[in-house]
Amino acid sequence: MKLIVVKDRQEGGQKGYNVFQSAYDNGAKVFGLATGSTPITTYEAISASDMDFTQMTSVNLDEYVGLAADHPQSYHYFMQEHLFNQKPFAHSYVPDGTNPDAVAETARYDQIIADNPIDLQILGLGQNGHIGFNEPGTDPELTTHKVALTESTIKANARFFDNESEVPRYAYSMGIASILKSQHILLEAYGEEKAAAVKAMVEGPITTDVPASFLQNHADVTVIVDEAAASKLS
Numbered sequence: 001m002k003l004i005v006v007k008d009r010q011e012g013g014q015k016g017y018n019v020f021q022s023a024y025d026n027g028a029k030v031f032g033l034a035t036g037s038t039p040i041t042t043y044e045a046i047s048a049s050d051m052d053f054t055q056m057t058s059v060n061l062d063e064y065v066g067l068a069a070d071h072p073q074s075y076h077y078f079m080q081e082h083l084f085n086q087k088p089f090a091h092s093y094v095p096d097g098t099n100p101d102a103v104a105e106t107a108r109y110d111q112i113i114a115d116n117p118i119d120l121q122i123l124g125l126g127q128n129g130h131i132g133f134n135e136p137g138t139d140p141e142l143t144t145h146k147v148a149l150t151e152s153t154i155k156a157n158a159r160f161f162d163n164e165s166e167v168p169r170y171a172y173s174m175g176i177a178s179i180l181k182s183q184h185i186l187l188e189a190y191g192e193e194k195a196a197a198v199k200a201m202v203e204g205p206i207t208t209d210v211p212a213s214f215l216q217n218h219a220d221v222t223v224i225v226d227e228a229a230a231s232k233l234s
């Protein structure tokens with residue numbers, strides 16, 4: 001893993017942008033994208049750039065089951081707001097949260113990834129070491145699959161909904177095996193609350209207890225962390 005320590009998420013966003021740009025300059029055509037607060041500064045830098053994605057493809061990591069693309073809490077909507085409105089892609093794929101047939105939807109998504117091998121995948125990191133919706137204990141061999149959200153995730157997400165009963169109970173997510181197929185991986189993590197997960201990901205054993213530790217098996221991972229998230233590294 002190549003580790004880059006920055007002052008804050010602003011500087012990290014710029015460095016993340018540099019990684020995007022060098023992939024772009026080297027002919028990357030398919031970009032794997034994440035939602036959440038972490039990649040926002042990178043998406044801002046991309047939005048302000050003159051990069052053109054109108055011949056490119058994007059493939060997102062995950063989506064809540066039950067939420068349509070126009071639901072304000074859907075990951076589809078998030079991407080629209082934070083990137084696609086400013087930088088449209090020729091094709092943007094996000095799992096279809098409205099498809100109730102999990103077998104069909106996950107197979108469809110695996111086929112999309114097979115047809116569009118990801119050149120650069122951007123990731124955030126959960127406080128418990130998750131990547132995508134791959135929580136501790138997830139089988140690392142899984143490709144796209146349906147995930148039951150944990151009680152703690154449901155509670156954490158409740159603030160975005162009118163009440164807890166509206167929080168989706170399931171998500172569709174790329175698996176660890178899908179993520180590891182990407183040619184390059186860029187993971188960003190900011191804040192003290194990510195420090196333990198960063199240490200476990202970088203220095204700990206490869207274990208299903210820390211899904212991000214499987215990134216140690218990948219040949220081309222860049223990790224951008226701020227000083228707070230790097231604070232537990234030896």
Ligand code: F6R
Nearest residue numbers: 034035036037038124125131132
């Ligand atoms: C987002 C995703 C999640 C987040 C992670 C960190 O598509 O799959 O794994 O990257 O939960 O979230 P933030 O960036 O909000 O701290």
